[in-house]
Amino acid sequence: MQNIAISVLTICGIDELAKHSSRSVTHVLSVLDPEWPELEAFQTFGAHHRTVLQFHDIIDARPGMVMPEPEHVAQILRFGSELAGSKAGRTEGHLLVHCHMGVSRSTAAMLTLLAQANPDEPEDGLFERLREIRPQAWPNSVMIGFADEALQRNGRLTSALGRHYAHQLKHDPRFVDWMTQLKRDRELAMAGA
Template sequence: MGTIVVAPLEKIAELAVRHGCREMLSLVAPKQDFHRPAVIDASRHLILGVNDIAFAATGDLVAPGEEHVAAIIGFAAGWNRASPLLVHCMMGVSRSPAAALIAALAVHPDQDERALAARLRRASPQATPNARLVEIGDRLLCRGGRLVAAVREIGRGADYAGDSPFSFPALPEDSRP
């Protein structure tokens, strides 16, 4: 089973405690300074230093790459799903929703991409998954373009209206054991 909680950076401690999260995936700008919530074990915290860009990086920016997405997939594969997985970025709108989709497919590869993207949209009207992360995730998870198409189908999220953390099941309700 498993629930994925998606949050902005400033809400991670509150949400980790409220949801009982024990594992966390952080997608933050390189050298971003923040404190891991005490309820998250350091051994189950993956920090990826990537900027929220959808193009090849220039200058000091770090674009999400295959190594970042492979790390998300590997981390998700080790998630025991006994407690929710907390995924965050700076605002909880682009990098973290994309990583949440990738994590959900990594742990439940038989699910339909369109249904997954629709669950994400119902959970968050403002989520706009990072296109570069989605594209690389689609390729590394051998989705044949279906994840990219599903995310395009839900479209850009609503304009940012402030911190709106959300959660959604990694597997659809009707597929749970």
């Protein structure tokens, strides 16, 4: 994120956190299910600023589950603004964004932060950068829709998301089975649009 003096960007899942504890992580954005317990992995990390968001990785309402909401994306954007504001106090930094698997919510959050920090970068370029950070990225479409609106990208992020999904399906057809099992057929349809 060139505009906020972050030199290292990492996306991972919960089971990968331990291997990042010695990597001088300065900022963490955790996106967890609401019922998930506090993660012990962060006790082994050095000093860092951490923000925790809690909602489920779903794209349609389900009983007993918390949908991603515009306020969640607003919190991600506030995190990004705070990160940008802290630039004067440091020369570099390491941002780690994680969710349960490091595939959907965390990649949507990172894409949102990239788009916020680089308002003039074309949307397809942002998704290319996201794939460089996390090759298996499949961002949550609801979150990207809210980010598109909040950042006034006028549908361009959502359109680029469809092209990103198509790219991912071409490079790893297993996404079809995974997203079908997760009841995310609407995202698969976006890849063909």
